[in-house]
Amino acid sequence: PMIRDGGAGPSRWVANSATAWAEASRPAGATSATDAAIGPWYQVMKNIGEILKTVEMTYSNIIKTTIFLKDMNQFVQVNEIYGSYFKSDFPARETVQVSRLPKDVSVEISVIATK
Secondary structure, eight states, X not given: OOXXXXXXXXXXXXXXXXXXXXXXXXXXXXXXXXXXXXXXXXXXXXXXXXHHHHTTOOGGGEEEEEEEESOGGGHHHHHHHHHTTOSSSOOEEEEEXXXXXXXXXXXXXXXXXXX
């Protein structure tokens, strides 16, 4: 299936594996600078979860992720939130800082998942 809702990119299903990406910007209703800063990190993981559901997968099916950050100084906080979505068998991961992301979001995560 192909999914596009503004917060998630195409999902492709090929031979028992799926690829997808998700992004998030400042959440509506953020009441503080902290909420505005960390809200997108939770939202991007939630978006990935929603994409995975469409192909009957969960976070445990993810085997590889790439995290794109606008500010590598946020790595510790992003890593903590990202890690909270996995129980064991953490997927392979790379994290890179980029100068700009589409729609000027602060984080984008690309995943590969398999059944």
